Amino acid sequence: xxxxxxxxxxxxxxxxxxxxxxxxxxxxxxxxxxxxxxxxxxxxxxxxxxxxxxxxxxxxxxxxxxxxxxxxxxxxxxxxxxxxxxxxxxxxxxxxxxxxxxxxxxxxxxxxxxxxxxxxxxxxxxxxxxxxxxxxxxxxxxxxxxxxxxxxxxxxxxxxxxxxxxxxxxxxxxxxxxxxxxxxxxxxxxxxxxxxxxxxxxxxxxxxxxxx
Ligand SMILES: N[C@@H](CCC(=O)N[C@@H](CS)C(=O)NCC(=O)O)C(=O)O
Numbered sequence: 001x002x003x004x005x006x007x008x009x010x011x012x013x014x015x016x017x018x019x020x021x022x023x024x025x026x027x028x029x030x031x032x033x034x035x036x037x038x039x040x041x042x043x044x045x046x047x048x049x050x051x052x053x054x055x056x057x058x059x060x061x062x063x064x065x066x067x068x069x070x071x072x073x074x075x076x077x078x079x080x081x082x083x084x085x086x087x088x089x090x091x092x093x094x095x096x097x098x099x100x101x102x103x104x105x106x107x108x109x110x111x112x113x114x115x116x117x118x119x120x121x122x123x124x125x126x127x128x129x130x131x132x133x134x135x136x137x138x139x140x141x142x143x144x145x146x147x148x149x150x151x152x153x154x155x156x157x158x159x160x161x162x163x164x165x166x167x168x169x170x171x172x173x174x175x176x177x178x179x180x181x182x183x184x185x186x187x188x189x190x191x192x193x194x195x196x197x198x199x200x201x202x203x204x205x206x207x208x209x210x211x212x
Contacts, residue, residue, distance in 0.1 A: 003028035006047055006058040008035040009205050010119075010175060012168040013069035013104075014057035018203035019164045020073050024080040035120065070100050073161050085161040092156055099155040099162040108169060110136040114176040130177065137178055141170070141187060148186035152193075159197075167194040171204075171211045181212050188212045 003021070007014030009032050021028050037045055038056055045053040051060055059066040059075075066072050077086045087093040110133035116122040117130065144166070147154070155162035170191065174180055181188040191212035194200055 002062060004049070004051075004060045005030045006033055006051060006053050006056065006060070007031070008033055008038055008056055010035075010172050010208075011056055012165075012172040015168040015172070015203060015205065016069050016161075016165045017057055017059060017072045017076070019168065019197075019199045020076050020085060020161060022199035022202045023083060023085060023164075024076060026076065026080055038120065069165070070097075070104060073100075073165075077161075085159075085164075087156060087160060096155045096160050096162050100165055103162075103166055103169060107137075107140045110134070111169070111173055111176060118176055134177055137173060141178070141180060141184060144170075144190075145184035145187040148190045152190070154190075163190075163194060164199070167191065167200065167211075171208065174211065 003026065005014060005017060005021075005028055007030055014030075018028070018030070031047060031049065033045065033047065033053065033056065038053075045056075047053060047058075051058055051065060053067075055067045057067075057069060057072065059072045061075075061079075064075075066075055074086065077084075085096075087096045113123075114130065114133050114137075117125055144154075151157075153159055153163055154166055170178075170180055170187075181191065189212075195210040195212055
C-alpha cells in the first residue's frame with residue numbers, strides 16, 4: 001500500500017490530512033505542486049505521475065484517488081481506526097462532522113477570497129476587500145476564543161480531527177494577514193496545546209513557525 005498526497009506547500013487542508021496520518025502512524029509521501037499551476041482550472045491539473053488533481057489536496061492510495069480533506073480524513077479513520085479522531089459514538093461523530101463542514105464550507109470563505117487575491121493573484125488587489133475578509137475571519141476567531149473559555153477542545157471533550165482542521169487553517173491564515181492571537185487569550189492557549197502536538201510539528205510546512 002503506497003499513499004501519496006498531492007498538495008501545495010501552504011495548503012491547510014493538505015496539512016490537516018498529513019497531521020492525521022502522523023497521528024495514526026500511517027506512512028505516506030507528498031508531492032508539492034506549483035501554486036501558480038493551481039491558479040489554472042485545477043480540474044485540468046495533471047501531475048507528472050498522471051494524477052488529475054480536481055482539487056488540492058488529492059490523495060492517492062494505490063488505485064484509490066480521493067479529494068476533499070474531510071473525505072480523506074474519514075477514509076483514513078475507517079482504514080486506520082486507532083487512535084480514534086472522529087468520535088466514539090454517533091453523537092460525537094456528528095459533532096466532529098458538523099464542525100468540519102462548518103469550517104470548510106462556510107467559515108473559510110474569507111480565506112479563499114484572500115488567497116485568490118493575495119496568493120494566487122487571480123483577482124485584483126483591493127485593500128477594502130482585504131480588510132472586510134479579515135474582519136469576517138476575525139469574527140470566527142472571536143467565536144473560537146469564546147468557545148475555548150469553557151472548552152479545552154473544539155468539537156469533543158478530547159482531541160479530535162476538528163482540532164487539527166481548525167488549527168491548520170488558523171495557522172495558515174496568518175500568512176494571509178490575520179492577526180490570530182492578539183486579544184484572544186483562550187484561543188491562544190488552545191493554539192499552544194496544538195503547537196506542541198507531535199503530529200502538528202511533524203507535518204508542518206517547512207519554515208512554518210508555531211502559532212502562539
Ligand atoms: N474543501 C476543500 C478545499 C480545497 C482547497 O480550497 N484547496 C486549495 C489549496 S489549499 C486550492 O485548491 N486552491 C487552488 C484553487 O482554488 O484553484 C478541502 O477541504 O480539501
